[in-house]
Amino acid sequence: MTTHTPVFTERYLLSPDMIADPYGHLDALRDHAPVHWSPLHHSWLVTGYDQVMRCLRDPAVSADRVRPLMDAVPQGAREDAERAFGILSRWMVFNDPPEHRRLRQVFQEAFAARAVARYRAFTEKATRAVLARRATPGRTGDLLADVAKPLPALVFARWLGIPPTDGPSFWYWNTRVADLVLGTAQEESEYRASLQALVSLDDYLGALVARRRAEPGDDLISQVLREGRVGDSVTEEEFTGMLTQMAFAGGETTSNLIANTVLALHTRPDQLAAVRAEPELAQGAVEETLRLDGPSKMSIRTAARDLDLDGRTLRAGDRIFLVxxxxxxxxxxxxxxxRFDVRRSSATHLGFGFGAHFCIGAALARLVAVAAVRTLVCDHPGLTLADPGRPAWQPSLLNRGLTALPVHY
Incomplete structure (x- = not known):
């Protein structure tokens, strides 16, 4: 009797069914070839854990992807792009060592766990305030818009030192910057709006840095300025550019992490019951979401030089998707x-990356997400999904975020 090996058929990762649920296909791809050249995506798709870890450690795999982002801008919007992409070039996430290390060290103390812990009381108070205002028992609403977006915005604005009156403009610019960086901008008008938003955000944060020099406060900008590295190991222009990265990354990632965790728990009654019985397991629920259905699906890298990976030769200049x-x-x-298991332990997931590019804001994102999930689960036992069918997801190659999460509070 002859047995036939199933033929693997590649799928476009931005097709509607892949946006809705990519995991069965990604599992099949990993089983087929954990390092796979995709003519469809003009990229290497790296899906095996060991292979992704090798790439995250290998200096031959570069994080610099400002040029590919610029190449995606429609010709008509290029005239607006020069300053905006100059700002992106100062994001440490798009730099390789030793530049990456130099830029990151400026924020190292401010992002340490002990520094982030100072915001625990404020975060818990903000969580209760947002829920009291938006999650009234008996009301039907969108948990993403009601809680998952405004709560991180409130905490991150406080952490950065953004005055409340500036909040609406600040978060509008962040949303538009996300469209650019995550690839959801499609039309020329959308690119123009995103590029201008990044310039406006940079201008605003530059003025705020100047204000904090004159009038220090209890916030990230003031703390870093007090440490004396701005103007020494980094320029003020570099510092402001990196602040635009902090502003963009914090809100988007944490909002999606909160919503994805609530969805995961409310579609798994046994895990929801476990967190209700032991509220400290909210931490495990957030970690398991980061592993199983986190806010990031992949990151993009480029081969800086030829390298061998799992028996395949990746050529200098090849694009690499670390899935x-x-x-x-x-x-x-x-x-x-x-299996989603809030008690899972030991193995290190890659939900926040690894190594030099491990997410510098991971401690703060975890603090906010755990506070939100624990309070929603334990203080709102009547919370249920209003539409338990298939949820709608943002059409993005890189991030995994809901467009809405209808609930009954």
Missing amino acids: TAAANRDPARFPDPG
Whole structure:
């Protein structure tokens, strides 16, 4: 009797069914070839845990992707792009060592766990205030708009030192910058709006840095300025550019993490009951969401020089997709990888990256997400999903975020 090996058929990762649920296909791709050249995406797709870890450690794999972002801008919007992409070039996430290390060190103390812990009381108070205002029992609403977006915005604005009166403009600019960086801007008008928003955000934060020099406060900008590295190891222009990265990354990632965790728990009654019985397991729920259905599906890299990976030769200049959404479900690393288990421990997931580019804001994102999830689960036992069917997800190659999460409070 002859047995036939199933033929693997590649799928476009931005097709509607892949946006809705990419995981079955990504599992099949990882099983087929954890390092796979995709003519469809003009990229290498790296889906195995060990292979992704190798790329995250290898200096031959570069994080510099400002040029590909610029190449995606429609010709008609290029005249607006020069300053905006100069700002992006100062984001440490788009720099390789030693530049990355130099830029990151400016924020190292401010992002340390002990520094972030100072915001615990404020975060818990803000969580209760947002829920009291937006999650009234008996009301139907959108948990994403009611809680998951405004809560991180409130905490991150306080942390950065953004005056409340400036909040609406600040978060509008952040939303438009996300469209540019995450690839959701499509039309020329959308690119123009995103490029201008990044310039406006940079101008605003530059003025705020000048204000904090004259009038220090209890916030991130003031803390870093007090440490004396701005003007020494980095220029003020570099510092302001990096602040635009902090502003963009904090709100978007944490909002999606909160909403994805609430969805995961409310579609798994046994795990929801476990967190209600032991509120400290809210931390485990957030970590398991980061692994199984986190706010980031992949990151983009480029081969800085030829390298061998899993028997495949990646040429200098080749684009590489590090598909952490697949690596985090690798059965070689995670027992029963498709199961959501709030008590899972030991294996290191890649939901916040790894190594030099490990998310510098991970401690703050975790603080906010855990506070929100614990309060929603334990103080709002009547919370249910209003539409338990298939949720709608943002059409993005890189991030995994809901467009809405209808609930009954």
